[in-house]
Amino acid sequence: MIKNPSRRDFSAGAIATIAASTLPAPYVWAAEKKYDAGASDTEIKIGQTVPHSGPGSLYGVLGRIGEAYFQMLNEKGGINGRKVKFLTMDDAYSAPKCVEATRRLVEQEEVLALYGSLGTAPQTSVHKYLNSKGVPQLLLNTGASKWNNPKEFKWTMAGLPLYPTEARILARHVVAVKPNAKIGILYQNDDFGRDFLGPFKKVLEDAGGTAKVIMEQTYDLTEPTVDSQLINLSKSGADVFYNITTGKATSQSIRKVVELGWKPLQLLSAGSTGRSILNAAGLENATGIVAIRYNKEVGLPKWEKDPDVMAFEELRKKYTPAIDQDNTIAFAGYGQAVTMGEILRRCGDDLTRANVLKQASNLNGFHSPYFLDGVNYSYTPDDYTPMKTLFISTFTGKDWDISDKPMSE
Template identity: 50%
Template sequence: MIRRLVAATLATVALCFPAISAEKKYDQGASDTEIRLGQTMPYSGPASYVGIVGRTQTAYFRMINAQGGINGRKVTLISLDDAYNPAKTVEATRRLVEGDGVLATMSSNGTVTQAAVQKYLNSKGIPQLMIGSGSSRWSDPQHFPWSTGALSLYVTEGKIFGRWILKNRPDAKIGVLAQNDDLGRDFIKGLREGLGEKASKLIVSEQMYDLTEPTVDSQILTLSRSGANVFFNASTGKFVTQSIRKVKELNWPALHYLMSASATRMLLEGAGLQNAKGLMTVQSVKHVASPKWKNDPDVKTYEAFRAKWSPDTPADDDVGFYAYSSALLMKRILEACGDNLTRANVLKHATNLKGQTSPILLPGITLNISPDDYAPVTKFYMGVFNGDDWEVSGDLVQ
């Protein structure tokens, strides 16, 4: 009887005085009322089309704040222009950390630009998350644990296409166009690994370009005269549209493979959609302009967001959908952190995403980031552009 009375009394006390919640923990950039994030974007310069990412994500967090924020906290995303210039990236990133006091950076764009601040951010223990680049340096948790990527690794993509060539085009003579930086070198490394011992025989020409060059017309002309019947195109920005146009102008009948991050509607339209007919690339994402995704719930939710909060983002461009999906993933990470908004806890949740879905990913593909392996996507479909839409193979390749 006494035991029952004590138990009842304790239960009553528990109802009147709920358990005290865990202690709140904050690092610079977080408080009871705010979470401050930063990023650098090429709003100007040779990769200015990527500025859509920053504008879309800024709009996304405006929407989240209007809905009450994340766990009751307003999210402030400070997005600065670096013009795709590493020196400006360093200056802007130092301002974000030392002036604006951000908790973490997210979705900053570019291999060479983010490489310029990787050691700085890692030395300070500041999460450098979901970088808009597929460089292998973003999957090096042993040396750079605070840096993670958002795109499939360039090495992985190059390797997959190399294997595909061995299986499907044994007569291939490959001409390569690549940026003269980590991006281009990663793609060539992956392609050579995929081709194995036949790489030196199958690759007949490699042409590099610098971002400061006005065009890649001379490189395309050289490749077309090399005897190559396969064109491996690892270009970005304006060089994508230039290369597609030049291939058409020269009537070069090569099988044209374009790196997946550059296979966006905006860049293809710039070159002329019919000129892009026959392009191949690996596929891991939904293309918002495709009729096949018109009634997809994730695409419809994105379109409702875009129309209301980011109407200047082109409705049919994939870059905005990618930006939205990355921002949504960042929201999930911050929600999971709860009241423990330390940089270490943010990194913990950002590097434990096994089997995580994302609005932009194709069915059957998930993110699989773990503390030992930061490669976000390792499985793909193969796609061919028919002049209006991407026709995707039925089997996953890896």
């Protein structure tokens, strides 16, 4: 139901019956009904912005699976008796278009809250605006450290592991397996790269400094290759390589390490472990790479009997059969839609923006169907770190071998 190129408008509904039956009753209570814009006796209106078009359009599936999920729930009767109207709008991964779409959601559509919007740069462009308006900006698909600032920007909460959390856990892993490691780092020369770099080095320092960073190399997104940086790192004597890159730079660097005959322990930022990136690098070249893991995957035999994966597959087949069975981005969107539904369910009849924020910031312990067992949300009103416990995983050339026990930052 696309009404125009920049908007998808679907009616939506309640948290799944199974979730409602397994969560404690006290979250829903009889009280005086309270509403802000976007809520009434019969409807709750929520929105998001993601790239349905442009170079980032593969992430548009986040919105499409959200539409399907809320449509399914709507057919089951609604959240606390109310239907949910979900608006997923196209920002083409462009800051100006994100501003335009977000203003429309807030000022014209008058949504109660936004959730699951994508990208550090687009969301930064509306960060101050949404906080000045007091509109919840929840479960963002970005892990930038700036989102954990409840004192100054209390209306904004990330939905992915924060980059510093990931870096600290990888550093702890290095200290555990190579206490005298000599580490070379390649990082993107921007806030993304620096969000990993500082926390990683701090853990090494706090551990006594026997594992040391001996060389750092940077690259800009405009550079055609990172070959020269890899050559320098390979000659440094480093036996650990921390690869803080994205996109084609990741694929290039994985291939180049093999071409150079360099055989370090390789650490890779989790956002760059997607199949498309590894396929471009050559799966055999990526064998042995270590990254954090916190989610299940769809389309793999090891997960096909998992109840949460089965529920997602049932939804996909019925409502969005054009989405591939192994689309883990869609599965991530499903997990966030379930989580947003739970936040709204816990609001009961107090559907004010302040109460939406209260319920979101007290989500500590909630388990998304997207998460591995042992990983839960860790939000508290004073600390918006989405999750503090993650798993270490190693790529086998075909799949990720996940550690038996999670590791905390």
